[in-house]
Amino acid sequence: MRFDQIWFRYARRAPWTLQAVDATVQPGETVVILGRNGAGKSTLLQLAAGVLQPSKGALRERPPVIGWVPERFPADQPFTAGQYLSRMAAVRGLRGGAEVHSWVERLLLTEHVHTRLADLSKGTAQKVGLAQALLVPPGLLVLDEPWEGLDAVARTLIPGIVAEVTAAGGIVLVSDHRGEIAGLTSATRWLIADGEVRPAADGAAGSEVVVEVAVARDEAEAAVARLRAEGHRVLRVREADSEGLPR
Amino acid sequence: MIALVRMRLAGFVRSGRALAPIILALVVLGVIYGGGPSTAAAAFGYSAVMLFPVLAWQTKLVLDAEPDGQRRLARLAVGARREAAAGVLTAAVLGLAFCLVAMLAPWPFHAICRPGSGQASCVTGEPSLVTGVGLGVVAHLLALAGALGLGALASRAVTRTVRNGLVVLVVGAVLAIVLGLRGSIAPWLVPPVMATARALTADPLPGGTKFVLLTLWALAWCAVALGGYGWLRRRRS
Secondary structure: OEEEEEEEOOOOOOOOOEEEEEEEOOOOOEEEEEOOOOOOHHHHHHHHHOOOOOOEEEEEOOOOOEEEEOOOOOOOOOOEHHHHHHHHHHHOOOOOOHHHHHHHHHOOOHHHOOOEHHHOOHHHHHHHHHHHHHOOOOOEEEEEOOOOOOOHHHHOHHHHHHHHHHHOOOEEEEEOOOOOOOOOOOOEEEEEEOOEEEEOOOOOOOOOOOOOOOOOHHHHHHHHHHHHHOOOOOOOOOOOOOOOOOO | OHHHHHHHHHHHHHHOOOHHHHHHHHHHHHHHHOOOOEOHHHHHHHHHHHHHHHHHHHHHHHHHOOOHHHHHHHHHHHOHHHHHHHHHHHHHHHHHHHHHHHHHOOHHHOOEOOOOOOOHHHOOOOOOHHHHHHHHHHHHHHHHHHHHHHHHHOOHHHHOOHHHHHHHHHHHHHHHHHOOOOOOOOHHHOOOHHHHHHHHHOOOOOOHHHHHHHHHHHHHHHHHHHHHHHHHHOOOO
């Protein structure tokens, strides 16, 4: 799949959100999209999925079956989780409930099957969104911050699902400001900054140095998120006095 | 695509959004049929005109019922063209049900009289009750065709904001009446709802050619409006 000189902006006179994106993704590849809030990660993912159309340029050789997990699952619908997945399976051309049943079990949704979508927690709704994207094995799986709201058990399922899709020759694009999947050795990392997409530091031995930074305790979480969004690997967070803080 | 139509029908009915246009339509029909009996062609001619804006509003409600995110998921699942077509088809199915209710509404109230029954309001050029009912069916279908086009152009996926959608819907409905008046400078700009009503209340009723031309006019207008909707939806998911 190839991003061929893609430019995008949301309105005719708006500034460009993405400029001259030129990149190729091979079958079986996982690409992690990094960047600050508002950098254009979701925009790039929606362009890849075909939800948005480029203002200029084109996306070529996109696989025909696309699974898209939006950042916020559209839960304002008058269906239960089970009804919704069954109807989406029918829309996808599936008959019988085997696929729905399989993903409901695997994503630990069994006890929520009869719960209305609007009454689901954010994390459970996100799992329903993930299930609908996987009903038919996707050639392109687009995950927009898939970990948001998920509990620890559910979070561990995603790398396995990603690995299955890529093992079958599929492409996975995932945005991740928490650094959940960036550590995968096989994942390619792209960094979006100033509307441009470029490869992030690959972390290969010898190409990195370790920079120790002291931050105020109440700003630590935000600083970690910011550094990860910029494509840096945060190795650990420690107390300042545990190994001493040089003046 | 049929599965998507079923999903949208179920979602629209369960959401309760169908109630508002139904209540408005019942009020409109109550006003039309509360004033005494008339011949079928005349009664259904007025009914089709009055229901046109309600049908257009219902079309917009159907197309706007899904959250934007779900509409985009459906687009990825079935393709852009089928997703757009499924929305219009859903609105058409509900519109047909609406028209059926409108066609049945006058009978329990004895608001339709046979030509030549002796009542003053039933002295018209309508040759028979069957002809009048048949022309009434045509009038409602032509109104539905126009309403589908207008409602689709007013949908959120095209207009992007509630305000713009309401402006398109209200201005379109008003223009359909104003530009449809006798002596209008540009009657062809709007669907022929007023022209059809005039034809159905004429004495004597015009010949079959007139209704063929009205049908072609309505279908052409609907095709242009829905073509515009499809063209705009190419880039507006």
